[in-house]
Every structure is written in structure tokens, then in C-alpha cells.
Amino acid sequence: MERIKKIFRLIHLSLWGLFTLLVGLQLGGEGEAHWLAKTTGFVATCIYVFYSHFHLLTRYTGKKKSERYVRSLVAILLTGPLPFLLTHHEALNSGSLFMEYYLMTLISIVVIFIFLGWLARVTETLVLNTIRKEQLEKQAAEAELQSLKAQIHPHFLFNTLNNIHTLVYKQAPTAPEAVQQLASLMRYMIYESNAPTVPLAREMDYVRDYVSLQQLRYKQRPVVDLQIEGETEAYAIAPLLFIHLLENAYKHSPARLEPGDLKVRVSIHEGTLLFRVQNPIGKRTAQSLEEPGGIGLPNVRKRLALLYPDQHTLTLQHTGETFTVLLTIHLHPAQAHERKADLLYH
Missing domain, CATH: 3.30.565.10 (Histidine kinase-like ATPase, C-terminal domain)
Incomplete structure (x- = not known):
């Protein structure tokens, strides 16, 4: 099971590395003056929203924790755009522009990566549960197999000793x-x-x-x-x-x-x-x-x-x-x- 978790971690690192590279190439190719800072802010927002929701689904599952989940999700939605906006100096200099960028980031980035965090959590849980179920079934099958095999020894020994007893009795x-x-x-x-x-x-x-x-x-x-x-x-x-x-x-x-x-x-x-x-x-x-x-x-x-x-x-x-x-x-x-x-x- 630990090996599967390591594979998932490698997948996460690889995908985020590729995603960061593509965003950097896109912003740098458009001639952005602060493309490196904006790439950092954009990726930071995506990672923050993605993993906040990803781990939120791990901690607050079940009916009793639904209220905590909703409150935490609202907090992620409200704070999600901030890492990206802090790298936009023009947005920080104008209140109206800040709100415009805030809403645009909330809709185009935060909501999407909240969904992706949910999708990743569901996928990993499904895979891990399937593997865990297969392991339990294998263990149960092996235990049953050992039980069936153990029946052979006394059964065979009982019958054969009866036969030998007859031979001894008849000398x-x-x-x-x-x-x-x-x-x-x-x-x-x-x-x-x-x-x-x-x-x-x-x-x-x-x-x-x-x-x-x-x-x-x-x-x-x-x-x-x-x-x-x-x-x-x-x-x-x-x-x-x-x-x-x-x-x-x-x-x-x-x-x-x-x-x-x-x-x-x-x-x-x-x-x-x-x-x-x-x-x-x-x-x-x-x-x-x-x-x-x-x-x-x-x-x-x-x-x-x-x-x-x-x-x-x-x-x-x-x-x-x-x-x-x-x-x-x-x-x-x-x-x-x-x-x-x-x-x-x-």
C-alpha cells in the first residue's frame, strides 16, 4: 500500500512540474514584464486551492463533519485568489481592478482547482480502497486455503492409522x-x-x-x-x-x-x-x-x-x-x- 502512495506522490510532483513549466512558457511567450512572479503566484494559487480541498476531503468526511467542511470550503474560496493577486501590482493599486481580478481568478482558477482537488481525492481513494479490498480478499483466500490444507493432515492420518491398526492387530x-x-x-x-x-x-x-x-x-x-x-x-x-x-x-x-x-x-x-x-x-x-x-x-x-x-x-x-x-x-x-x-x- 505504501508503494502505491509513493507512486501517487510521484504523479503529483510530475504533473505540477509540467504544469508550472507550461504556465511559465505561456506567460513568458506573451512578453509579460513580471512573468516569473505571475507564474509563481498563479501556480501558488492553484496548489493552495487544490491541496486545501484535497486534504479537507480527507479530514472532514461523514455527516457529522459536514458543517466544518462547508465552513472550510468557503474559507478556501474566499482566500484562494490572494496568492495570485499579490503578484499583480496593477491590481493592488486600484480597488475596482482588484475586485475585477479577484472575481476573475475566483471563477476561472479557484472553482476549477477545487473540482480537480475533489476529483484527485476521489480517484486516489477509489484506487486505494480497491487495492486494499483485493489484499483483504487475498488474505482471506490464503487463510481459507491454509484451513482446507490443514484438514488434509488429520483426515489422511486418521484413515491410514486405522489401516495400520488392522495390520498390527492381525500381526x-x-x-x-x-x-x-x-x-x-x-x-x-x-x-x-x-x-x-x-x-x-x-x-x-x-x-x-x-x-x-x-x-x-x-x-x-x-x-x-x-x-x-x-x-x-x-x-x-x-x-x-x-x-x-x-x-x-x-x-x-x-x-x-x-x-x-x-x-x-x-x-x-x-x-x-x-x-x-x-x-x-x-x-x-x-x-x-x-x-x-x-x-x-x-x-x-x-x-x-x-x-x-x-x-x-x-x-x-x-x-x-x-x-x-x-x-x-x-x-x-x-x-x-x-x-x-x-x-x-x-
Whole structure:
């Protein structure tokens, strides 16, 4: 905000400098004997009237201060012509000539610069209020985004710990491996995903690790058919966008899954990411995917609206036997430091 105010000050100085130059050239070109003094008086009158009204509008705003504003405005009108008249020696030597110059200055200069002072004050206020509103909206959006993101950690941890608890209860030999994988995933979620964007390749590694962790629940061959196509190293994405979609696919599938029942497709083509997850429908209906208290798809929708406004589509398809979520996002190229960071993980 302070930077915008500095820009306005520079604009004021530049315009007044140009205005003074033009007035001086005009009076000097007409052969005025005292053109320098008259230029000084003329510009002084303009500046006095302009900024007196400009700051008056700042101090006396609101219904309670309207009387003070009117009295001060009348004082500016009455005293406005004086700086200009003091440089006109011929006007000071004649009372009638003084009044003639006074009225002429009042009408042709004072009234105009009172209006210009009002216009400048309104313009600056409008611009500053607009910027302030945008900053507040941005802060609110960032706070909401952090709140939505914070919901991911306990939700994911709660579900995964339940799965590990089952493995421990059954004394499954895969339980220690599950704990180790969970620690790796939590490290990514707590530390690496704090950035606004992460390398898409790193996010895809997180998806693979999550699928591997979930696979520990099943004895048969991989129940998820995961395919990733395209150049993931060239793009960046907001972290943790796909976790809820995968969780829903597991949560709302039948208890028993055959190999390849869950199909996950990720493709990147010309800067557009297509994420498609399909799962068979269990006993719950598709409507229960957004049951009260759930934070899955509503969370994803809100985050997408904040992170990728007008740059994404989210489509749900229900055939009766399968439920499909189709997400497209227009990606941003990864910055050099993001690509370098991505290399550290391999």
C-alpha cells in the first residue's frame, strides 16, 4: 500500500512540474514584464486551492463533519485568489481592478482547482480502497486455503492409522513397512508441501507412495491400475490435490477389490493435466461420497476454486456400477529452483 502512495506522490510532483513549466512558457511567450512572479503566484494559487480541498476531503468526511467542511470550503474560496493577486501590482493599486481580478481568478482558477482537488481525492481513494479490498480478499483466500490444507493432515492420518491398526492387530508382517511408508508420506505433507507449488513429478511420487501404502491392506495383486503419462518434470502444481480423490475411491469401493479395479490415469499434454480415477461402487451410493461431515470432494472443490479459478474442470460420472472423477487443470511451468529440488528426491 505504501508503494502505491509513493507512486501517487510521484504523479503529483510530475504533473505540477509540467504544469508550472507550461504556465511559465505561456506567460513568458506573451512578453509579460513580471512573468516569473505571475507564474509563481498563479501556480501558488492553484496548489493552495487544490491541496486545501484535497486534504479537507480527507479530514472532514461523514455527516457529522459536514458543517466544518462547508465552513472550510468557503474559507478556501474566499482566500484562494490572494496568492495570485499579490503578484499583480496593477491590481493592488486600484480597488475596482482588484475586485475585477479577484472575481476573475475566483471563477476561472479557484472553482476549477477545487473540482480537480475533489476529483484527485476521489480517484486516489477509489484506487486505494480497491487495492486494499483485493489484499483483504487475498488474505482471506490464503487463510481459507491454509484451513482446507490443514484438514488434509488429520483426515489422511486418521484413515491410514486405522489401516495400520488392522495390520498390527492381525500381526501382519507388512505392518513395519506400513509405518515406514507412513513416516515418508507425513514428511512430505508436513515439510515439503508447505510451498504454494511443488514439482508435479514429486506430487506423482507421493501418489505412488500412497497407493503402495494402501496396497498393504490387500493380499492379491495390485488393486490399483496406475498409469502416468507425460512430462511431469516440466510443470508445478499445488500440493496434495489428488489425495482426497484417491481416498474416496478406496473408501467407497466394495470391501473386496479385484486386481485393477481402481483405475487411475494421469496424463499431461501441452500444459494441461488430466487426472481420472474410477472405482467400482460398493454398498454406498454415489451421493454418499459427499456425506455430511465428509471433507473429500467439497474440500477439493474449494481448493481448486481458490488455486485455479477458471483454469480447471471437475466432473463426476456415475454409471450405476462405477464412479468416475475427471479433473483437468491448466498447469504452470515449473521454475528452475523447483526442477532442481525435484532432482534431489531421486
